[in-house]
Amino acid sequence: MQLLRNTFANDAVILDLEAHSLASIFREATTRLAASGALKPGTAEQVEAALAERETKASTAIGHAVAVPHAYLDAVNEPTVVFVRLRHPLNLGAPDGIPTRFVFFLLGPANAAPQHLDILASIARLMADDEFRYDARQARSGDDLTEALDRFAMRTAPKPAKQIEQPDSTPEGLGVSQGFLSGIRADISRRAQSYTSDFRDGVHPKCLATVVFLFFACIAPAIIFGGVMAKGTGGVIGPVEMIVATAICGVVYSLAAGQPLIILGSTGPLLIFTILLHQLCKDQGIDFLPAYAWVGLWSALFTVLLAVTDASRWIRYFTRFTDEIFSALISIIFIYEAGRQLWTPFGGPENGANYEAALFALLLALGTFYIAMSLSQIRRSSFLLPWMREFLADFGPTIAMVAMVAVAMGMSQVPIDRLPVPEEFGTSTGRGWLVDMGSAPTWVKFAAAGPAVLVTILIYLDQNITSRLVNSPDHKLQKGPGYHLDLAVVGLLVGFCSMLGLPWLVAATVRSLNHVRSLATVEEVVGPGGETSSKICHVRENRVTNLAIHLLIGASLLLLPLLEIVPMAVLYGLFLFMGVVSIAGNQFFERMGLWLKDPDLYPVTHYIRRAPIKTIHLFTGIQLACLAMLWMIKTADDSRIAILFPLFVVLLAPVRYASGLWFKREHLAALDTDEEPDEEKTHWSR
Secondary structure (H helix, E strand, O other), X not given: OHHHHXXXXXXXXXXXXXXXXXXXXXXXXXXXXXXXXXXXXXXXXXXHHHHHHHHHHOOOEEEOOEEOOEEEOXXXXXXXXXXXXXXXXXXXXXXXXXXXXXXXXXXXXXXXXXXXXHHHHHHHHHHOOHHHHHHHHHXXXXXXXXXXXXXXXXXXXXXXXXXXHOOOOOOOOOOOOOOOOHHHHHHHHHHHOOHHHHHHOOOOHHHHHHHHHHHHHHXXXXXXHHHXXXXXXXXXXXXXXXXXXXXXXXXXHHHXXXXXXXXXXXXXXXXXXXXXXXXXXHHHOOOHHHHHHHHHHHHHHHHHHHHHOOHHHHHXXXXXXXXXXXXXXXXXXXXXXXXXXXXXXXXXXXXXXXXXXXXXXXXXXXXXXXXXXXXXXXHHOOXXXXXXXXXXXXXXXXXXXXXXXXXXXXXXXXXOOEOOOOOOOOOOOOOOOOOOHHHOOHHHHHHOHHHHHHHHHHXXXXXXXXXXXXXXXXXXXXXXXXXXXXXXXXXXXXXXXXXXXXXXXXXXXXXXXXXXXXXXXXEEEXXXXXXXXXXXXXXXXXXXXXXXXXXXXXXXXXXXXXXXXXXXXXXXXXXXXXXXHXXXXXXXXXXXXXXXXXXXXXXXXXXXXXXXXXXXXXXXXXHHHHHHHHHHHHOXXXXXXXXXXXXXXXXXXXXXXXXXXXXXXXXXXXXXXXXXXXXXXXXXXX
């Protein structure tokens, strides 16, 4: 590594070399080396020829977007390493099929080859690191590369023997409690170190694309959920209250939370509970809003108590087994709801169906979905220039929405449903914003603690499971989580919303995962079986996107007429896109796909190598059964059953640990691992 450090420190680097073939790379590199004095005068052509001759024997592209051309001849005085970053990646025949962007030239006299063997191994290990490759793409000088090398050394430094003997698999932030408020203090201390960079890192074109995409992805469910809540609460809580709550809570959370990548929003279980509570109050002759406010205040108290006593640490018992089921359920709900809303207009002539409008809405939704999906995958294309592909991929959902809105405006003669927005700002019933909590009977103020327990369970599970998914090791986040602080902030916001008669908000899984993926830099990965997939190598962690999204949602209250031009079908297409994209990386769906594949052609994954096929299928079957159970509970016609949804989510943890009676420990370790093992990567990363 020392020779690499000297290479970067001595600025023996060529950044953003404009080359379109291997020969041009050699020519440009040797020309610059000769000009810098690294080569003897008049030997550039000789070195170039030696490099080209070596390349005819076998490609020196070793994978992970790196190539290591080398030549040893007397024209070079001493062992030399030169780092070159290409402006445009080239396909040089790497074993993993990934185009080459980074080139390490190994040059030296005839006897220098043995000295460079260790350098070759170091380069292979270095370039197998996702974070270093990201840093290498962003570097502007040799000093930046040196700093990246230092960070790599810190990440890969050998652990003390004691740690090796007793490894700690507990996720960061979920360790054993050290006393009252210890979790919150640790979260604040951890995130305070990067608070300034959270705003600095938000100034980037990728963040602009994320803000535009997530603005529509957040305001659409806010309005839709607000409409459903208005219908279920007799118009007491409606779209305006939902938008106000989303804007205020989102702004506060983006500034105060420990993990600002999480997006707050209304969720199905909380929506069902609110409607059920309204029905209960109606049956008992109780004024709904005061009772709702008291239930919310009790829930806020319980939630904050859970936060200050570090209760979020118990979420570590909800392993990948639970995370995959919960994530799959939320993804399926988005896909199902989009499909149901698009299919309902085809109800038949006897139900007053307008087939022309229904078909047009379907085309708008599918068009939005198709364009967004196609543009999100254009990074792998060989067409257009790299910056064009990057722009189109980042702004894909936005471009899809704009295009389909333009189509809808061009065919305005076809009647379709538009985004339902209120005509003016104000509460749904014209009441004052502050709830008269004193008007509730005394017994209601205390009895509200009972229903508040169920609300607290919902908040605890939704918030912490979503936090686990967002902070998954697969996302390569660097700034650390904030489980306890986030739960406390959500609890305080629930209390605030309760006093104003606003809906309760909590971490929204699909929106949060799409927020992470929108900010991610991804790389194409070719598996052992030749299959290709995308892998996150870096996420631009920041607070700006979350803040800007919710400031725009708040500003939309001043521009309500403009939102009316957006067809609901376009938003359903966006829902479909979000649901499908959030499935990516869910190993549960990958293992379900094995049921349809030829066993002789199964991919060589870590769990297939370590566990019998029957065990893998049984484990996946148990997950599928649990998913089906949650789906039936959530969609039950009887709301008294549906409200028990959080209790059944809690039961997933004991089901997972009971599976230890049927599976061997080593098989469970392979199937329920937190992240993909290192040996899952190509052999060059070892």
